[in-house]
Amino acid sequence: MNESRKYKTKKQVSEPTLKRLPGYLYFLEQQKEEGVLNISAPTIGKKLSCDPTQVVKDLSVTGIKGKPRVGYNTYELIHALEEFLGFNRINEAFLVGAGNLGSALMAYQEHQELGLKIIAAFDTDEVKIGKSVGGIHILDYNKLFTLSGRLNVKIGILTTPNNVAQDVAEDMVNCGVRAIWNFTSANLDLPEDVIVQTTSMSSYAAVLLRRLNDSDK
């Protein structure tokens, strides 16, 4: 890869673009498996229902440019996307709240392919403490404070009940966490420099149901 190539800083990249990038990567990996060496923006756009101009704009964040009549080199683009998204680095994460959803996330090892590795889970429930799910130990929540100093983990996954989410999130931040993947419905109030990504299944369900309802009219 060209060492002089400069990535745009992620702050300049819009959230819709960032959300589309993993989809491009997934599609390109499929194409690589099928032996496709070069691929054009219109081909990518057609498959992913995206305007080719938008595809070119999105992929430009990696610093890779397609060649006229040839397109992108599949391998080069995959590598650049992985590097841009941080998928080829392993980022360690804590999970707090090893209940139904937390356990499902712990058992879902494919997160590692996205560069995210849950190294420990914490819970207050004595029945769960000491057990493990997907090879990940569930530890006493009180140990979060002592262990975080040693482990220097920057990512926290929040899967507690909503009513304790704010307190737990504040604890995570006090333990050095800089980015929280929030699965609760709580609207977290945290310092501005903390990155919070909320995955609210209820809002996705609301959009789905509303669209279904509209399409029936």
Ligand SMILES: NC(=O)c1ccc[n+]([C@@H]2O[C@H](COP(=O)([O-])OP(=O)(O)OC[C@H]3O[C@@H](n4cnc5c(N)ncnc54)[C@H](O)[C@@H]3O)[C@@H](O)[C@H]2O)c1
């Ligand atoms: N289960 C789902 O499919 C689902 C879907 C969407 C959203 N959510 C959201 O995810 C969150 C968890 O849901 P769930 O169904 O897994 O609940 P759950 O009750 O099964 O799990 C919550 C876990 O958090 C632990 N916990 C409670 N207080 C704690 C604290 N102060 N510190 C550390 N751990 C604590 C509990 O012991 C329990 O193990 C909720 O906010 C819920 O709204 C769940």
